[in-house]
Amino acid sequence: xxxxxxxxxxxxxxxxxxxxxxxxxxxxxxxxxxxxxxxxxxxxxxxxxxxxxxxxxxxxxxxxxxxxxxxxxxxxxxxxxxxxxxxxxxxxxxxxxxxxxxxxxxxxxxxxxxxxxxxxxxxxxxxxxxxxxxxxxxxxxxxxxxxxxxxxxxxxxxxxxxxxxxxxxxxxxxxxxxxxxxxxxxxxxxxxxxxxxxxxxxxxxxxxxxxxxxxxxxxxxxxxxxxxxxxxxxxxxxxxxxxxxxxxxxxxxxxxxxxxxxxxxxxxxxxxxxxxxxxxxxxxxxxxxxxxxxxxxxxxxxxxxxxxxxxx
Numbered sequence: 001x002x003x004x005x006x007x008x009x010x011x012x013x014x015x016x017x018x019x020x021x022x023x024x025x026x027x028x029x030x031x032x033x034x035x036x037x038x039x040x041x042x043x044x045x046x047x048x049x050x051x052x053x054x055x056x057x058x059x060x061x062x063x064x065x066x067x068x069x070x071x072x073x074x075x076x077x078x079x080x081x082x083x084x085x086x087x088x089x090x091x092x093x094x095x096x097x098x099x100x101x102x103x104x105x106x107x108x109x110x111x112x113x114x115x116x117x118x119x120x121x122x123x124x125x126x127x128x129x130x131x132x133x134x135x136x137x138x139x140x141x142x143x144x145x146x147x148x149x150x151x152x153x154x155x156x157x158x159x160x161x162x163x164x165x166x167x168x169x170x171x172x173x174x175x176x177x178x179x180x181x182x183x184x185x186x187x188x189x190x191x192x193x194x195x196x197x198x199x200x201x202x203x204x205x206x207x208x209x210x211x212x213x214x215x216x217x218x219x220x221x222x223x224x225x226x227x228x229x230x231x232x233x234x235x236x237x238x239x240x241x242x243x244x245x246x247x248x249x250x251x252x253x254x255x256x257x258x259x260x261x262x263x264x265x266x267x268x269x270x271x272x273x274x275x276x277x278x279x280x281x282x283x284x285x286x287x288x289x290x291x292x293x294x295x296x297x298x299x300x301x302x303x304x305x306x307x308x309x310x311x312x
Contacts, residue, residue, distance in 0.1 A: 001230060005179065006153025009224075010051055012038040014068055016277060018190070021068040022226045024181070025051060026153035031058035033152040034082070035181070036226065037072035039133045044072050052080070060138070061150070062086035063183040063226070064169040065094035067134050074136040085142040085150075087161070089168030093200060098131050102199065109198040113283055114261035114307045122276045123283075144170055157181070162215060164208025165192040167201045173218055180220035185211060186237055188228040191244050195284025196291055205292040209245065212238050245289075252289040256299055259311040262287050 002009055008025040024035040032055045038044040057080035062073050065086070077084050096102055106127065110120035144150075146161035150172065157172035162185040172181040184192050194208045201207055220234040231237070248269070255268035266286040274282055290310055293299045299310050 002224065005155060005174075005177065007224075010047070012044055012047060012068075014039065017275075018227060020227065022224075022228075023069075024224075028058070028152055031056035033057075033059040033061060034076060035061045035152070036063055036069040036183075037076050038069075039067055039071040040075050040135065041071075041133060045075065048072070048076060056080075057082045059152070060084045061144075061152075062090070062138075062140075063171075064166040065090040065097065066166060066184070067130050069184075069226070070094055071130075071134045074138040077138045078136065083141045084138040085144050086140055087145075087168035087170055088140075088143040089163075090166055091140045091143070091168075093167060094134070095137065096199065097197070098127070098134060103128060105198070110283075111306060112262075112303075112308050113266075113287065114263040115283065116263075119276075119279065123280050126276045126280060146170075155179075160215065160218070162211035163201065164194055164204055164211045167204070167207075171215065173220060178219075178221040180215070180218065180223050180234055182215075182223050182234070183226045186215065186223060186234060186241065187225045188223070188231045188237065190227070191241050193281050193285055194245075194288050195281060196288040197284055203288075203291055203295050205245065205288045206295065209242065212242060249289055249293060252286070252293060253298065253312070256290075256310050256312055259309055261307050261309060262290060265290060265310070 006026050010023040010025055011020050012023060014020055021038055023038055026033045034057060060073055060076055060082045062070050073084055106124045107120060110123060144159050146159060148159040150157050150159060155174045157174050160171045160173055162169050162171050165184045169183060169185060171183050171185050194205050196204055216235050216238050221232055223234050224230045251269060252265060255265040266283050269286055270282045294301050299312050302309050
């Protein structure tokens with residue numbers, strides 16, 4: 001399906017409930033471009049060695065800093081001496097998200113969220129476990145900016161900055177084919193995780209909803225996501241995602257009740273059993289919704305006995 005665009009989808013396995021990520025390979029006049037690289041693990045290394053055998057890789061584009069997209073970019077660059085491009089915001093985020101100073105702050109942040117000590121230690125260890133999966137860091141040679149034009153495969157694409165899922169996430173739109181490489185901004189079956197990670201943009205859900213409005217104005221038809229299969233009708237899916245967040249915000253308000261901590265609200269919103277990795281995302285998503293409501297003036301936050309306490 002993607003051959004007419006000069007793109008090849010490379011679906012890499014992930015060891016999570018979300019069990020895959022779609023990366024892409026495109027041939028250009030000077031060589032090949034890799035779009036996203038997957039986690040740095042042996043399975044990913046072996047797959048790229050097979051896919052890139054005898055190919056001259058000139059460019060690696062990273063859509064955002066999350067490990068399943070950024071992780072093996074440095075390893076690929078070292079093997080192919082390729083130019084790496086991504087947003088400056090997310091390159092800075094990548095350099096900070098796993099450094100020791102931030103990791104040292106996690107226990108205090110989890111205390112603010114009222115996470116039980118043993119669970120907080122497991123969550124911090126889970127974050128630290130990713131260091132080997134995202135190193136070595138690439139040397140980013142080119143920072144992608146909103147409105148820039150890139151050529152890969154058979155077409156030119158406009159870079160569209162769509163913060164929310166990450167502060168510096170980018171998507172690519174080809175007007176001629178009315179086609180959007182949506183990365184993790186719009187997904188066909190699940191809603192992208194929007195989390196506050198105790199650093200960066202303080203109100204990521206507001207930025208995400210603004211980014212949905214921005215893409216809605218494009219009125220893209222064909223959407224190629226980083227998880228799941230391509231689909232038609234970006235705006236229909238955008239409306240579904242907005243409805244989901246409206247419902248989630250209402251559920252969050254109800255969960256605050258007469259006053260509650262982040263952890264208690266999270267337990268109310270996420271009732272199924274979660275792995276340690278999933279719990280990290282659940283807490284981040286809960287906090288993002290609480291902070292969105294706080295910035296809108298629909299709830300208040302105070303520090304009570306060393307913990308964030310939200311009340312209506």
